[in-house]
Every structure is written in structure tokens, then in C-alpha cells.
Amino acid sequence: MNPGELNRAELAQLAMMLEVSAYPKPGNVDRCHDYPDTRLEHFLASIILARPALQRAGEASAGVGEIIYEAVDLSSVHSGGNTHFGAFILLVPLMMGGGISGATRVVHETTVDDAVDFYRAFGKTKVRVLSRDELDVNDPEVYEELRRRGMNLYDVMLHSASNDMVAREWVNGFALTRRTADRLWEEGCGRDSIVKTFLWLLSVEPDTFVIKKHGQDTAWEVMTKAMEVREGLRDLETFDAECIRKRINPGSIADIIIASIYVALCEGWQWDC
């Protein structure tokens, strides 16, 4: 399969599809695990329905915030709640910029309007706030406040970077996305490499979504256990079942994985071998 034949929207959709299909993936929805209220079909429906927004991202034919809003809006017509908000935050600049270096330029050029549109998207999801002193997404005055402070979307991400690994990518030149894409290349082609790369990332970075939901101790415990799985000291499927039971879903790690699969696919990494 020649990735040159596919456009950016298609590569982004494939990246999202490959991430959710990869199995077993501790704690997250995968081809053999659902959560009662968020199921595989919700993820796949979001991937299908976000297409027009992803198409616009690939053509860079609107602003970052507007496209993130559109992607969230298009994919929120099912009952499964938020599925890809974090992924869109990473994919949209990567797609608009045609890769990591272009994305770094794109995020620096964002405007206050992008920030406003981002908050509108945020309001449509039920994602936890990015930090304690964050502008409150439920406060109707947030939009005015953003304009008063003159915060663009880069500033918003900078504000959240210390405790959100997705926001952090915007301000560090997509460093973890790059490292994870490199890891995929090292692991070789195909879906087993995605599972191995997921497990590697889980063992070396605390998931900030897990921290917000369950606290620092749980996030570190997940890292330790993921490392034990990698060292053959713990059973992967048992660990997966334990995470699912405790509703420990490393959603931000999944977002980074999607972004890294997208970057790798653009570079010619083969999913189909």
C-alpha cells in the first residue's frame, strides 16, 4: 500500500481506526473491549463522521479551532460521548502543517478566534478541565475573558501544558509524538507494533488523563505495571482486564498513539503486513 495514494484525511482516519482496533490495549476501548457507555462502534462512527472536518484539515482550508470544533461536532451525534477530542487537537495541526515542523508553525500562528472555537468544542465534550485554574468551560463569560486576555489557542495550550500531555505537544514541538512515531518504526510494520508501542508509552509516561481522573499514584502504578508486562513479569490480558474493571483508561496515551501512527503513515510506515 502506497501512502502517497491516500490523502491526509484518509491517513488520519486510518490512524484512528488502527489505534482503536489494536488489541489488547490496557484500559482502553479496543476490538474486544467496550465500556458500558462508550463502545467500539462509537469510536468507529466518530472516525467515519469526522471526515469532512479532516478533509478541511488536510487542505488547511479553515482555522485550527474551527476545524477542531467541526470535528467534535460531527462526531458527537452518537451516545458514546467524547471519543477523539485529544486526537483532533493533535491531528488537526499535524494535517494542516503537513507534518511536525509545519504543525509547530501552525500552532504558533493560532488566533484568539481559534481559542474561542476550541472552547466551544470543549463545551460539547464532557472532558475534564485541563487544570484547576483553567478558564471554566461552563462559564458563559469564558469567551469574553479569552478576548480580554488576548489568548490565542497556543496560549491556552501553554497554560495547560504542565498537566496535560496533549497540550504539551503543542508547546514542545510534538516531541512525544515524534518519539512515539520513531518507536513504531523501530518495532516494524503492522498492528502488533502498535500494541507494543502503546505498552512502551504506557510504561514510560504517566497518562495525564489518568492523573486527573484517578490521581498521581494510580498513574504511576499503571506505568510500573506496564513495565512489568514488558519485562514478562505480568500478564498483559490480566492487566488489561484490571484496568477496564477499575475504569482506568489511558485516553491521552491513546491520543499520542493516534498522532504518532498518523505521522508514521505519512512517512511510509506500513500498517498492513
Add this chain to the structure above:
Amino acid sequence: MNPGELNRAELAQLAMMLEVSAYPKPGNVDRCHDYPDTRLEHFLASIILARPALQRAGEASAGVGEIIYEAVDLSSVHSGGNTHFGAFILLVPLMMGGGISGATRVVHETTVDDAVDFYRAFGKTKVRVLSRDELDVNDPEVYEELRRRGMNLYDVMLHSASNDMVAREWVNGFALTRRTADRLWEEGCGRDSIVKTFLWLLSVEPDTFVIKKHGQDTAWEVMTKAMEVREGLRDLETFDAECIRKRINPGSIADIIIASIYVALCEGWQWDC
């Protein structure tokens, strides 16, 4: 979820996604079963990549044969082989005609060019020939022969209807698609209804793809065993495993299921409950 918000291409993609995700589905690829050379990811990639052809079908902006060719072409860039040829044969007229009665008109209006394009699509797949006396898809003179005989695509399907349940739909007013969509409505909303409807169809109609691959006796045995599962006399997952082991994949039943989910979604049937 209001199906009125979604266009025909999106509803078709959802129908294909819901069919392949439904589990357990005796013998076919589903969310927990692959074949060694055709995997869940291949089906999902085809669904994503066929989008431009499905868009054209929804807008009726090209001929039936041309769109079927385009859909097969777009979705054959992976190594998984044919995934949705039969589904496209049903979906394209249903989408172009805006439902079953329109589709019945569309298929009657097909041309010799549609038949030629269909054979080109056929040549791209490795699907078994439709019947013994069929025009041979590997014969380079087939296109000239179609033109000499003046056969349109409806004529081709009429020729194959006696031993191909997908072709039969074209000549009987999509009767089994209608009956199966009605069954989905009777079963109620959601994915369990898809599994129940699949099992029902498997127990009342011999799969013509299974007949061609394994013979009449096997197809009847599958029907009998599916009925026993429905009556609680046989375990569904064991039956599924047996079919997978023997490579008995009722692919034409899956095509009818996709078409019936599409029809039901257009009528407002809820997948997400």
C-alpha cells in the same frame, strides 16, 4: 441520533461498520475474529477508503457500474483482498435510487457500459465466478462479448440470479433486503439485533457464496446449525469457531445484512441504544 442529519454515504459507511463489528457472527470476520489473510482492519480500511465512490452513489453523479468499479478500486489498496464487492453491488443502486423502489428503477436503467465497468471491477477482485456458464472475467474478450450481446448490468445479474443471492436482489426488487430490514426493525434497536438478524438469515437462506465454495450440503448444514443455535440447541460461539476453522464464511449473507442495515438506517432505525 437523527439519521436525517447524515448523508447517504455516511449511512452506508455506518451500515458496513456495524455489520463487521457485530459479534459473534458465525464464520465471518467480526470484531473478535480475523482470517489469516483478511482481518478486521482490512474491512475497516475499505469502509474508510470507499468514501468518494459512496459519495458519488449518494449523489447519483455517475453510472452504477462506474461507481461499483470506483468503490472496488479505492478499497483494494490493502492486502486483505475483496471485502465489500457484494455489498457495493447492493448499496450503489440503493443509494442512487434513495431506497428500494428507486433502486429497482436504477437497476432496470443500467447500460452495457455499466456491465463493462462491473466486469472491470470483478476482474480486480478474486471473487469466484457467479456461475458455470458465466462470461469468464479472465477472458480479455469478455468486454467485446458483452457489447456484442448488448447485455446491460441488469441482464448480467438476471443471468446470475439463479445461483447468486446478491444478483437475485437486483431482479426481485431487493426482496430479501426488504425482509431483512423488516426483521431488524422487529428485533429492535442496537447491535444485538444485528447479530440476531444475521443468525435468522443464516438459518432461513442458504448462502450462495458458501454453496460455490463448499457445495450445497455444507450450505444446508450451516442453515440447520444456525437454526439449532436460534432454538437454544447449539452454542453460538462454538458454531462460530467451527465455521472459522473450516473457513465457511457466509459472505453473501453479510452483503444482504449490510444492505438491510442501510435501508433500515435510512428509515430511522437506531443502531445506538
